[in-house]
Amino acid sequence: DIQMTQSPSTLSASVGDRVTITCRASQGISTWLAWYQQKPGKAPKLLIFKASTLESGVPSRFSGSGSGTEFSLTISSLQPDDFATYYCQQYNDYVITFGQGTRLEMK
Amino acid sequence: QVELVESGGGVVQPGESLRLSCEASGFIISAFGMHWVRQAPGKGLEWVAFIGSDGSETYYADAVKGRFTISRDNSKNTLYLQMNSLRSEDTAVYYCAIRDFYMDVWGNGTTVTVSS
Numbered sequence: 053d054i055q056m057t058q059s060p061s062t063l064s065a066s067v068g069d070r071v072t073i074t075c076r077a078s079q080g081i082s083t084w085l086a087w088y089q090q091k092p093g094k095a096p097k098l099l100i101f102k103a104s105t106l107e108s109g110v111p112s113r114f115s116g117s118g119s120g121t122e123f124s125l126t127i128s129s130l131q132p133d134d135f136a137t138y139y140c141q142q143y144n145d146y147v148i149t150f151g152q153g154t155r156l157e158m159k
Numbered sequence: 160q161v162e163l164v165e166s167g168g169g170v171v172q173p174g175e176s177l178r179l180s181c182e183a184s185g186f187i188i189s190a191f192g193m194h195w196v197r198q199a200p201g202k203g204l205e206w207v208a209f210i211g212s213d214g215s216e217t218y219y220a221d222a223v224k225g226r227f228t229i230s231r232d233n234s235k236n237t238l239y240l241q242m243n244s245l246r247s248e249d250t251a252v253y254y255c256a257i258r259d260f261y262m263d264v265w266g267n268g269t270t271v272t273v274s275s
Contacts, residue, residue: 053221084260086260086261086262088204088262090204094267095254095265095266095267095268096196096204096254096262096265097265098261098262098263101260101261101263102261107263139203139204141204141206141261141262143260143261146209146216146218147206147218147220148194148206148209148260149206150203150204150205150206151203152203153203153204
């Protein structure tokens with residue numbers, strides 16, 4: 053199975069900051085990568101698919117990039133609503149795997 | 160309004176079985192692959208299983224292979240997860256989600272607790 057490793061595990065930041073979360077795949081997955089946001093007690097929300105395509109309704113401050121084994125999610129200017137946990141997910145094959153998550157907390 | 164609603168969770172003893180359901184409303188599921196994803200208390204997301212739009216293809220995580228069975232009844236717009244030989248490590252919130260690869264619509268989850 054393809055392993056997904058996110059870094060950092062926890063990120064402390066302030067409103068207005070630009071933040072980047074990294075996701076590394078154990079083997080090449082082209083651009084078959086999605087990013088999700090999850091808040092406590094809620095279901096995950098799709099933010100980005102195909103590595104860089106923004107899901108409808110997601111604010112443009114979110115962006116994704118990368119291909120192969122290295123990917124990133126960037127939030128250009130943190131808003132109060134963005135403090136949450138973020139997960140990457142590969143779908144290069146039918147055995148899907150998620151990263152372990154990055155908790156974005158308020159500094 | 161597009162919605163997925165899971166049901167069937169509960170508290171069971173190790174070795175017992177449980178069947179989860181996921182009923183869709185506001186859209187027809189027959190056009191979409193569907194997934195089950197779980198989240199143990201305080202842990203991250205773990206993909207469990209996938210079923211293709213017509214039910215002919217199924218895939219499972221190693222942790223549940225041979226114990227869980229994903230199925231669907233498109234005439235009832237409903238997805239299922241039959242869970243047998245449950246273990247304490249299966250304790251989690253179980254979510255259903257749609258789309259063949261990434262997941263763009265999720266239910267709110269149903270909680271399964273396996274404890275003696």
